[in-house]
Amino acid sequence: MRRLMxxxxxxxxxxxAAWSAHAQETVRFWYHFDNPDNPMDALIADFEAAHxxxxxxxENVPWNSYYDNLYTAIVGGxxxxxxxxxxxxxxxxxxMGALEPLDDRIEAWAGKDDILDNLFELNAAPxxxxxxxxxxxxxxxxxxxxxxxxxAGLEPPATCEAFREAAIALTxxxxxxxxxxxxxxxxxxxxxxxxHWATFVLPQSNGFDGLTSEAGIAATxxxxxxxxxxxxxxxxxxxxxxxxxxxxxxxxxxxxxxxHIGSSAGMVEALGDKxxxxxxxxxxxxxxxxxxxxxxxILAHSEVKDAAWEWISFLSSAGANAKFNEATGQLPVTRTxxxxxxxHEQRFVKxxxxxxxxxxLLPNVPETSDFVNTVWPVAMQRALxxxxxxxxxxxxxxxxxxx
Amino acid sequence: MSRSAPLAARVLPYALxxxxxxxxxxxxxxxxxxxxxxxxHELILFRxxxxxFVWLDNFAAAFSDEVFWISLRHTGIWIGLTVPLQLxxxxxxxxxxxxxxxxxxxxxxxxxxxxxxxxxVIALMWSWIYDSNYGALNDFLLRxxxxxxxxxxxxxxxxxxxxxxxxxxxxGFPFFAVMILAGLQAxxxxxxxxxxxxxxxxWRQFWHITLPGIAGVLVTAILLRVIWVANxxxxxxxxxxxxxxxxxYTLPLYAFLKARTNLDYGYGSALAVLFTVMLMAVVVLYLxxxxxxxxx
Numbered sequence: 001m002r003r004l005m006x007x008x009x010x011x012x013x014x015x016x017a018a019w020s021a022h023a024q025e026t027v028r029f030w031y032h033f034d035n036p037d038n039p040m041d042a043l044i045a046d047f048e049a050a051h052x053x054x055x056x057x058x059e060n061v062p063w064n065s066y067y068d069n070l071y072t073a074i075v076g077g078x079x080x081x082x083x084x085x086x087x088x089x090x091x092x093x094x095x096m097g098a099l100e101p102l103d104d105r106i107e108a109w110a111g112k113d114d115i116l117d118n119l120f121e122l123n124a125a126p127x128x129x130x131x132x133x134x135x136x137x138x139x140x141x142x143x144x145x146x147x148x149x150x151x152a153g154l155e156p157p158a159t160c161e162a163f164r165e166a167a168i169a170l171t172x173x174x175x176x177x178x179x180x181x182x183x184x185x186x187x188x189x190x191x192x193x194x195x196h197w198a199t200f201v202l203p204q205s206n207g208f209d210g211l212t213s214e215a216g217i218a219a220t221x222x223x224x225x226x227x228x229x230x231x232x233x234x235x236x237x238x239x240x241x242x243x244x245x246x247x248x249x250x251x252x253x254x255x256x257x258x259x260h261i262g263s264s265a266g267m268v269e270a271l272g273d274k275x276x277x278x279x280x281x282x283x284x285x286x287x288x289x290x291x292x293x294x295x296x297x298i299l300a301h302s303e304v305k306d307a308a309w310e311w312i313s314f315l316s317s318a319g320a321n322a323k324f325n326e327a328t329g330q331l332p333v334t335r336t337x338x339x340x341x342x343x344h345e346q347r348f349v350k351x352x353x354x355x356x357x358x359x360x361l362l363p364n365v366p367e368t369s370d371f372v373n374t375v376w377p378v379a380m381q382r383a384l385x386x387x388x389x390x391x392x393x394x395x396x397x398x399x400x401x402x403x
Numbered sequence: 404m405s406r407s408a409p410l411a412a413r414v415l416p417y418a419l420x421x422x423x424x425x426x427x428x429x430x431x432x433x434x435x436x437x438x439x440x441x442x443x444h445e446l447i448l449f450r451x452x453x454x455x456f457v458w459l460d461n462f463a464a465a466f467s468d469e470v471f472w473i474s475l476r477h478t479g480i481w482i483g484l485t486v487p488l489q490l491x492x493x494x495x496x497x498x499x500x501x502x503x504x505x506x507x508x509x510x511x512x513x514x515x516x517x518x519x520x521x522x523x524v525i526a527l528m529w530s531w532i533y534d535s536n537y538g539a540l541n542d543f544l545l546r547x548x549x550x551x552x553x554x555x556x557x558x559x560x561x562x563x564x565x566x567x568x569x570x571x572x573x574x575g576f577p578f579f580a581v582m583i584l585a586g587l588q589a590x591x592x593x594x595x596x597x598x599x600x601x602x603x604x605x606w607r608q609f610w611h612i613t614l615p616g617i618a619g620v621l622v623t624a625i626l627l628r629v630i631w632v633a634n635x636x637x638x639x640x641x642x643x644x645x646x647x648x649x650x651x652y653t654l655p656l657y658a659f660l661k662a663r664t665n666l667d668y669g670y671g672s673a674l675a676v677l678f679t680v681m682l683m684a685v686v687v688l689y690l691x692x693x694x695x696x697x698x699x
Contacts, residue, residue, distance in 0.1 A: 071666055
């Protein structure tokens with residue numbers, strides 16, 4: 001009898017332990033963060049203090065293989081419960097059946113009305129549902145060296161023609177050794193540089209529909225000529241990625257480049273008031289710049305969706321969102337944080353706001369992943385090094401999109 | 404009892420071997436079979452529920468794929484230059500290190516550094532050396548007046564592959580140096596003395612004593628190195644990711660990018676299987692040598 005009682009007590013104890021373990025749910029969260037000044041631990045501590053029954057296991061996955069890892073983890077059944085995601089990946093994630101619809105949760109969420117206008121619309125999926133919760137945003141603009149422009153008596157370019165003239169004028173040999181050591185524009189020929197190309201080409205090619213048109217081909221040829229004929233990109237441009245274009249601009253090797261407010265703090269630290277920004281130039285009568293989005297999503301297979309929602313909605317709430325963006329250097333998505341925002345110099349915020357009206361996204365289709373990751377970089381590098389023509393390059397991209 | 408003892412004796416070696424065999428089967432042979440199986444399917448990772456059996460379509464696609472042939476040619480150059488260069492540099496180093504000088508122990512330790520460094524560190528270090536804006540190589544060549552303007556070594560399709568081959572040569576030569584040095588030290592000094600008495604000069608001594616003495620080590624080291632170099636993608640991946648364009652694509656890198664970045668595991672596996680079949684010739688040679696060495 002005593003043994004039976006002991007057994008019962010032990011059993012009850014185990015059940016209780018199991019219940020309490022169950023009560024504390026663990027949310028696995030993946031994000032990517034280049035900034036070494038990572039606020040995630042502080043954010044998690046804040047969140048866990050307010051939600052003692054939820055534990056966050058956040059993993060910083062390197063950007064270069066972020067999506068490779070995410071897709072593979074989803075197929076392998078080891079995906080996180082929630083993750084940071086960009087719009088270009090949404091069609092593919094939907095095709096994999098990996099995203100949880102958030103419509104009902106967003107409708108019931110108190111923080112909904114604090115999210116900036118249009119962000120939910122921009123993030124909506126082609127089927128009209130919402131799977132993404134906005135987290136931060138940026139718009140690409142043109143950085144330029146105010147001192148170099150002043151010295152050359154130039155104004156920041158408003159059109160493609162003025163851009164080319166300025167780039168040619170600013171490409172020069174400053175130390176008299178017969179070699180150019182300053183280049184007009186830091187072009188990103190490696191992965192992620194499609195935004196540079198798109199800025200110059202898409203307004204003239206009627207987006208992706210007219211890439212194989214005469215105007216579309218001429219626009220790509222114009223970009224290639226900037227490198228091969230005018231020589232206004234550094235010779236390393238075909239391989240250059242984020243680190244290289246930012247490094248070259250900060251060290252004075254280039255006089256212009258295209259990036260977003262996320263790099264402005266580093267630019268000011270390196271160059272002080274010798275750097276400013278304007279919207280990207282107008283090409284062929286139109287403008288195109290990239291809207292850089294970042295959202296969070298809940299993965300469909302998750303068994304702790306409610307807890308995952310608590311966490312991601314916390315990250316997009318006033319206060320936490322500001323803290324997050326102070327570290328990424330991007331812009332908060334809540335009205336409250338936006339109004340109180342003082343992190344960036346006004347000139348960069350203005351360039352961002354001025355660019356918003358024509359900021360656009362890449363086509364919301366699964367092919368965009370391949371466009372960004374392989375098709376564009378390979379074709380652009382081959383075109384810049386003279387292996388293929390502008391016509392070949394545009395035809396490859398048009399073929400990918402079935403245009 | 405008399406029957407079970409020989410049985411136990413017969414089973415024991417297998418029992419002792421089985422953990423290693425089971426692990427090898429599980430982590431080497433099973434994935435290999437799986438790759439062969441995947442190569443016969445159309446398997447796009449983001450459509451995991453659609454996986455039609457396509458027979459040899461992926462292989463046929465490879466043979467009519469321009470990038471496959473580009474990558475194959477680069478793989479030929481990659482192996483054909485890297486291994487001989489490593490061998491020559493390794494041989495020269497080993498011969499030097501086999502001579503007595505007071506800081507020889509230190510030199511032997513230092514020479515191993517490139518081999519001991521992680522590939523990613525080597526790749527990043529050499530990317531900076533080759534950088535066209537700040538790189539040490541361009542700076543040096545410009546100051547020496549060998550170059551008139553800086554060369555974007557990794558961004559020019561004519562130089563990118565060779566620049567990486569040089570990096571890999573630097574990384575891999577200590578392996579040859581150490582192997583050959585071990586071979587050199589196994590050659591009895593009396594051979595050289597006898598040859599010297601017979602009037603053989605340094606070159607004849609090298610040709611008739613040193614080279615035959617290290618031939619066994621050389622062949623094994625070359626075979627191993629061919630297999631390793633052929634499969635090595637880490638340095639290329641970090642330095643150029645295959646670019647500019649396809650300028651530094653080798654077959655294993657192409658297979659990796661197809662599977663991992665494009666998520667096309669069917670085609671990626673087919674490329675890997677094709678390359679494995681090609682490498683098989685080298686592997687068979689190596690296995691034969693090992694078997695013969697064991698038999699002796």
